[in-house]
Amino acid sequence: MNTRILFVCMGNICRSPMAEGVFQQMVRQAGLDEVVQVGSAGTHAFHAGEAPDKRAQATASKRGYDISGLRARRIKDKDFEDYDMILAMDWDNLALLQQMAPKSAHHKLQLLMRFASDHESATIPDPYYGNQQGFEQVLDYIEDACNGLLEVAKRRATQVAAA
Template identity: 60%
Template sequence: MVCMGNICRSPTAEGVLRYKLRQAGLHELVIVDSAGTHAYHVGEPPDPRSIKHAKRRGYDLGGLRARRVGDGDFETFDLILAMDWDNYALLEEQCPAPHRAKLRRLSEFARRHDSPVVPDPYYSGAEGFERVLDLIEDACEGLVDHLKAN
């Protein structure tokens, strides 16, 4: 899961996907991580607003810490899911050609919401963080179904 600073969207997606995988009994088969395309917040916990809104829905983000996408991530992970087009483009620039097929947007897996991206809630109020959770929950449910089928 990748966003810009790894403090709002991508750690939220990491926490939600871990929860959904546990519910589906796949938590021991799938490794989930998150990172940012920029190193603005390396080592910091998720944004307090992300933690608060996620907690209200039963997701624990408290132990997560921001990190930057590393070159090894492109080899290690089977899917690298960007939250938006800008971060997707940055990943494309960094990703070795043999691994580019692993790059996708998380929103591609959404079923109920028709949004091409998970928008950055950083400069929004509570409604932005709730919208992000709605989109991420939907996409993670679709992703779990995708993983089951493959």
């Protein structure tokens, strides 16, 4: 049984593809890529089919994450069925997901920053209209939260292996 995790922001060109790239690499390095599947989507289709924002790609690349091959997409109804955890970057996207999701999937919806331990922020701010420093801060938050999320994924993988 796999653990499937979907990261969600508004347009799927900044925060959620950065989170997908960071977490995918962490999963690979932990040897969990056979049991943890990762994806990302947006609550809106503004940028469907586009690569991540150049600033997001550059920031991620500086820290060793390649997100250039990812393409933006809007969340689909089937995602609420297919994914075990759907992690929003902020309150607005979480609220939209709660409106879109069937009641049976509401337990899957959470904020990504719930898994952070080094940063106090409840949400990951949208860096799109800001400067480069905003993208650096976003990546700091994402790395922190993804470290905590990896621990959850490891526990799930251990529980499944033991079952």
